[in-house]
Amino acid sequence: xxxxxxxxxxxxxxxxxxDKQIVNGxxxxxxxxxxxxxxxxxxSGKSTLANSLMxxxxxxxxxxxxxxxxxxxxxxxxxERARAGLFLAFQYPTDIPGVSMINFLRRAMSARRGEEIPxxxxxxxxxDVLGRLQMDEQFVRRYxxxxxxxxxxxxxxxxxxxxxxxxxxxxDETDSGLDIDALRIVSEGINTFHSDDNAILLITHYQxxxxxxxxxxxxxxxxxxxxxxxxASLAEVLERDGYEPFMERTSEGVLTS
Amino acid sequence: xxxxxSEAPVSPRSxxxxxxxxxxxxxxxxxxxxxxxxxxxxxxxxxxxxxMRKLRLxxxxxxxxxxxxxxxxxxxxxxxxxxxxxxxxxDRDESAWEDVPDYIKDTYDKLGIPEAEKQGLLAxxxxxxxxxxxxxxxxxxLEEKGVLFLGTDQALREYPDLVKEYFTTVIPPxxxxxxxxxxxxxxxxxxxxxxxxxxxDIPLQAYFRINSEDMGQFERTLIIAxxxxxxxxxEGCTAPIxxxxxxxxxxxxxxxxxxxxxRYTTIQNWSNNVYNLVTKRATAYRDAVMTWVDGNLGxxxxxxxxxxxxxxxxxxxxxxxxxxxxxxQQLDAGAKIVHAAPNTTSVITSKSLSMDGGRSSYRGLxxxxxxxxxxxxxxxxxxxxLDEHSRSDTYPVMEIDEKKVDIGHEATVSxxxxxxxxxLMARGLSEEEATKMIVNGFVEPIIKSLPLxxxxxxxxxxxxxxxxxxx
Ligand SMILES: Nc1ncnc2c1ncn2[C@@H]1O[C@H](COP(=O)(O)OP(=O)(O)OP(=O)(O)O)[C@@H](O)[C@H]1O
Ligand SMILES: [Mg+2]
Numbered sequence: 001x002x003x004x005x006x007x008x009x010x011x012x013x014x015x016x017x018x019d020k021q022i023v024n025g026x027x028x029x030x031x032x033x034x035x036x037x038x039x040x041x042x043x044s045g046k047s048t049l050a051n052s053l054m055x056x057x058x059x060x061x062x063x064x065x066x067x068x069x070x071x072x073x074x075x076x077x078x079x080e081r082a083r084a085g086l087f088l089a090f091q092y093p094t095d096i097p098g099v100s101m102i103n104f105l106r107r108a109m110s111a112r113r114g115e116e117i118p119x120x121x122x123x124x125x126x127x128d129v130l131g132r133l134q135m136d137e138q139f140v141r142r143y144x145x146x147x148x149x150x151x152x153x154x155x156x157x158x159x160x161x162x163x164x165x166x167x168x169x170x171x172d173e174t175d176s177g178l179d180i181d182a183l184r185i186v187s188e189g190i191n192t193f194h195s196d197d198n199a200i201l202l203i204t205h206y207q208x209x210x211x212x213x214x215x216x217x218x219x220x221x222x223x224x225x226x227x228x229x230x231x232a233s234l235a236e237v238l239e240r241d242g243y244e245p246f247m248e249r250t251s252e253g254v255l256t257s
Numbered sequence: 258x259x260x261x262x263s264e265a266p267v268s269p270r271s272x273x274x275x276x277x278x279x280x281x282x283x284x285x286x287x288x289x290x291x292x293x294x295x296x297x298x299x300x301x302x303x304x305x306x307x308x309m310r311k312l313r314l315x316x317x318x319x320x321x322x323x324x325x326x327x328x329x330x331x332x333x334x335x336x337x338x339x340x341x342x343x344x345x346x347x348d349r350d351e352s353a354w355e356d357v358p359d360y361i362k363d364t365y366d367k368l369g370i371p372e373a374e375k376q377g378l379l380a381x382x383x384x385x386x387x388x389x390x391x392x393x394x395x396x397x398x399l400e401e402k403g404v405l406f407l408g409t410d411q412a413l414r415e416y417p418d419l420v421k422e423y424f425t426t427v428i429p430p431x432x433x434x435x436x437x438x439x440x441x442x443x444x445x446x447x448x449x450x451x452x453x454x455x456x457x458d459i460p461l462q463a464y465f466r467i468n469s470e471d472m473g474q475f476e477r478t479l480i481i482a483x484x485x486x487x488x489x490x491x492e493g494c495t496a497p498i499x500x501x502x503x504x505x506x507x508x509x510x511x512x513x514x515x516x517x518x519x520r521y522t523t524i525q526n527w528s529n530n531v532y533n534l535v536t537k538r539a540t541a542y543r544d545a546v547m548t549w550v551d552g553n554l555g556x557x558x559x560x561x562x563x564x565x566x567x568x569x570x571x572x573x574x575x576x577x578x579x580x581x582x583x584x585x586q587q588l589d590a591g592a593k594i595v596h597a598a599p600n601t602t603s604v605i606t607s608k609s610l611s612m613d614g615g616r617s618s619y620r621g622l623x624x625x626x627x628x629x630x631x632x633x634x635x636x637x638x639x640x641x642x643l644d645e646h647s648r649s650d651t652y653p654v655m656e657i658d659e660k661k662v663d664i665g666h667e668a669t670v671s672x673x674x675x676x677x678x679x680x681l682m683a684r685g686l687s688e689e690e691a692t693k694m695i696v697n698g699f700v701e702p703i704i705k706s707l708p709l710x711x712x713x714x715x716x717x718x719x720x721x722x723x724x725x726x727x728x
Contacts, residue, residue, distance in 0.1 A: 054679075054683050055683075056679055057675065057679070058675065077682065077688070078679060078682040078683045079682040079683075079684075079685050079686055079687050079688070079691075081683075082682070082683055082684055082685035083685045087683075088683050090680065090683075093680065094674070094676045094677050094679075094680040096677050096680065096681070096694070096695060096698055097698055097699070097701075098697065098698025098699055098700070098701030098702065099694050099695070099697065099698035099701075103694075104681070104684070104694070107684075107686055107690065107694070108681075108684035108685055108686065111684070111685030111686055111687075111690075112684075112685045143698065144680075144698075160684065164684065164685070
């Protein structure tokens with residue numbers, strides 16, 4: 001249909017953690033402007049995939065490649081990947097006591113830009129995004145994720161997404177633990193960020209977020225590999241029937257390997 | 258976590274920036290070694306009253322009689338016969354900066370000290386160079402209110418009764434081996450008296466500098482905060498780098514009378530060849546507040562546990578300390594709080610950092626006497642290691658002899674977390690920047706209690722030390 005070259009390619013990726021093979025040859029291609037959803041049961045390897053895409057040192061890539069704008073990120077440290085435009089919204093954001101959000105956000109934005117962001121400009125952008133996410137200005141005076149409620153943590157991840165303007169955002173269960181209003185606000189945050197120039201890989205258990213953030217493609221991940229892909233209607237099938245019907249497809253020995 | 262080789266920042270090993278020394282012949286330098294004769298000579302030079310000479314000699318006997326402490330750090334390399342116990346560079350204690358000899362002035366210029374005074378950030382300044390105080394000055398309005406801020410030797414000459422009344426009342430000569438040594442050979446230090454009700458709103462400051470090789474600095478500081486008064490005293494310490502070791506063994510005694518408020522802040526950045534063995538103790542009477550803020554970076558070995566004895570109801574004692582140990586350093590620091598009266602309160606917050614093979618420990622004692630009911634205390638000590646080959650320990654001891662008390666205690670020892678590093682790096686911060694940020698966050702609770710200039714300085718010194726260890 002379209003000849004746009006992919007923005008982000010995951011090519012036969014294999015990842016192991018603690019000597020266990022978790023991701024077993026996963027291939028996925030995201031074009032600019034696309035939203036892909038990945039759904040899969042607990043323990044199927046979603047976070048493993050997400051973390052390894054960002055270069056977490058605990059996850060060992062045992063095969064395949066990951067390319068951003070055609071360039072392999074395999075040899076890049078996490079900070080280089082981030083500066084190149086890759087973003088991970090964490091399933092469990094880490095707290096860093098004593099480090100204020102505002103200081104952290106300014107450093108992160110400066111790193112992403114490759115130069116110090118002027119205070120005025122930073123303030124302006126920050127207040128914009130805070131307002132959009134209906135977050136209090138006092139929020140950024142707090143220490144990074146320290147004592148945040150589950151919902152606040154997820155909102156803070158979206159705040160960072162809005163500030164850092166990555167090319168590719170991997171969102172690991174950003175919708176989990178959000179109340180109805182928060183889910184709507186967070187979804188709007190994602191939609192505001194989303195444009196024809198970037199792409200989103202949305203990891204989720206629930207169809208409800210997909211009502212707000214419309215996926216172009218939905219993939220079912222079981223046993224560290226994609227067993228089914230389809231359009232948005234696949235999410236509805238999953239919601240209705242669960243993963244059971246897809247389980248057989250892993251009987252090629254992938255799950256038990 | 259490692260950065261790929263191509264990205265690894267090549268950081269120079271951090272250099273101790275105050276490592277220079279002045280090539281000057283001291284005016285008076287007693288031969289190395291410790292004896293009755295040396296003690297007598299020091300007393301003679303200072304033309305002291307007889308009671309002080311006797312006290313010194315008695316303390317020398319205590320020192321000789323006591324064994325070396327077997328705990329804390331390794332003290333076996335200290336050779337008490339290889340130390341100059343008294344070195345005097347100039348024969349005056351000036352109160353006008355212009356009159357301080359140029360080479361000494363240069364040193365303090367390099368340390369950036371007169372600047373703060375010029376900018377009016379300080380209520381008074383004192384500077385000690387080797388054994389003697391070379392400069393003391395206090396703002397006129399404070400002097401008019403009766404605030405005394407002068408070298409302890411000078412105080413002994415000008416206010417002998419006041420000194421005699423309080424000297425060794427908080428730390429007796431036989432308290433410990435190094436307090437005994439200090440009492441025997443003490444020289445210099447600050448003497449402060451704040452009259453009842455007088456508030457000194459900005460800090461008084463003193464700088465201690467060891468310049469000579471193989472010397473011992475034994476300053477003696479005595480602070481008396483009279484009823485309802487308020488004072489903040491700040492001291493900074495540096496020394497040149499020599500191949501052989503120096504000894505710094507100070508004693509600080511503080512009396513906080515009823516309703517007074519005293520804060521004593523130390524930024525210690527000795528070079529890595531200094532044994533820093535200091536006894537600091539305060540007594541706090543009814544409703545008085547005593548706070549020790551203790552920042553320890555340099556030295557080869559530091560053993561220092563600022564203490565507050567809460568003597569009467571309503572007294573509050575607080576110790577905030579940071580120790581940061583790098584290569585070849587051991588920092589054994591902590592706090593001691595004694596609840597000797599009912600309804601007294603205390604807080605201990607300690608942060609120890611170790612990197613590059615350094616070792617830091619928190620050693621603390623919290624004691625509540627039987628009958629001191631209604632006491633509340635909260636102890637929190639955290640240790641953070643930057644790498645595998647560094648070491649951090651906490652040794653919190655509690656002796657609680659009273660049941661009706663409320664004691665909270667929390668201790669953690671951790672490594673800079675992989676998850677924290679990953680989180681920050683996933684946002685584009687380099688490993689070095691991420692580590693610095695985590696460390697800054699770790700020490701933040703203490704840093705924020707420092708006056709702004711010192712907070713900035715302390716952060717800068719910690720970063721400087723880290724630059725040598727990350728890469
Ligand atoms: N650090 C680790 N050490 C050992 N096993 C791990 C580690 N991280 C992940 N695993 C294992 O890998 C498998 C996949 O985990 P992962 O977190 O990727 O699942 P997930 O699909 O994100 O699950 P959930 O829906 O619960 O978030 C699990 O069996 C998990 O126990
Ligand atoms: Mg997960």
